[in-house]
Amino acid sequence: MITYMFKNTHFQELQLLHYGTEVCTPGHHFGPAMRDYYKIHYVLNGKGTFEVAGTTYHLRKGQGFLIVPHSVVHYQADLHDPWEYSWVAFQGTHSSSFLEQACLTEQQPIFDLGDEDDEMRSCLHRIIHSRTTHKGWEISMTGWLYQFFAILIDHAHTANLQPAVEHGKDMYVTQVMDFIEMNYANAITVQSIASHIGLQRSYLCSLFKDQIGSSIQSYLVHYRMRRAAELTMDLNLSIGDIARSVGYTDQLLFSKMFKKVMGEAPTHYRKKKAAASL
Incomplete structure (x- = not known):
């Protein structure tokens, strides 16, 4: 597992809090519990389930799920083909706007990138390894977090998804x-x-x-x-x-x-x- 925690007040619009990759053991799980920030997991390999608001989603490679602040969730690796996933945790004034553009909400927390899987893997790799590459790593990681959202928003547009909540229209x-x-x-x-x-x-x-x-x-x-x-x-x-x-x-x-x-x-x-x- 690779993870770093940091807080930089220079990036109020979109702030990367922590990130990482984990190869889970069979049945490995989190929750039921909540977070006080946004977090997105992306499945690199294997399978698992994600539960929120009374709904259970069965996920596989190329799919991901959103955790919104203060929402009770539970997710678990498959017993026979446990997942490996990467994640990013973030906050900031632009977070809700970007998520709505990507058509991701608590009511619609799942995405499936399909052919865009390679692009997302490359982006996550850049985020995870930016800290070791040069002195401007905080700026670099924040830039790749914007790219992360660009991939999700482009996917929503290509898939012709529409916002799942009314207040998205105002946005x-x-x-x-x-x-x-x-x-x-x-x-x-x-x-x-x-x-x-x-x-x-x-x-x-x-x-x-x-x-x-x-x-x-x-x-x-x-x-x-x-x-x-x-x-x-x-x-x-x-x-x-x-x-x-x-x-x-x-x-x-x-x-x-x-x-x-x-x-x-x-x-x-x-x-x-x-x-x-x-």
């Missing part, structure tokens, strides 16, 4: 808004937003409209026009400069959208605001 809406806030000046599309978040375009559009009452495209246009309206107060910027600053290379299209949202053309809007400020 996706927030992610859309945050993405637009950070990227409205670029040539982004609804498809690029969906790809970034890791959901199907049609599902994300439906979810966003149900929660907000507006389409993603409409929200993006209105956000850009509000920012453009603010920029009209800077007289050093031409209308073309403003258009490009909010993601439009076509000034005529920008002016058309500005008038549609703000009620008047950007030049008239600027003159009216300038006169009002005198």
Whole structure:
């Protein structure tokens, strides 16, 4: 077994607490008991069972399970083909968000990587052996923990899994808004937003409209026009400069959208605001 315990307050968003690998003896078990942090086990070989919230899951090579904080669990190696697994324990402000993107919850704690098994094994190997490679081992391990989640999130997207809990929808809406806030000046599309978040375009559009009452495209246009309206107060910027600053290379299209949202053309809007400020 290989395991290390450490706590580094520099990584508040995602913090690796401990990790390891264990070749279990037949019937080796943990619990029923709980943890006060998140922990994910990944089965490298063999078989075993995982029990949580009254449900028993039978697991094998290439599968894994999530333990959430303060949830009573029990897991046990098979009597005839005991499992070997690696694990990572973690906490941080991004933990719940990443897990929801990976569609992992207490109600849906199991994942099956299938063809992505080699990628996950390589990632876990990097985490476990990063400490012995160089002086920047804490940064390196945290980076590989992000990669660990990237594999799980990509798998959920490829397998077309959907969030198992309602509050996950709020998280996706927030992610859309945050993405637009950070990227409205670029040539982004609804498809690029969906790809970034890791959901199907049609599902994300439906979810966003149900929660907000507006389409993603409409929200993006209105956000850009509000920012453009603010920029009209800077007289050093031409209308073309403003258009490009909010993601439009076509000034005529920008002016058309500005008038549609703000009620008047950007030049008239600027003159009216300038006169009002005198």
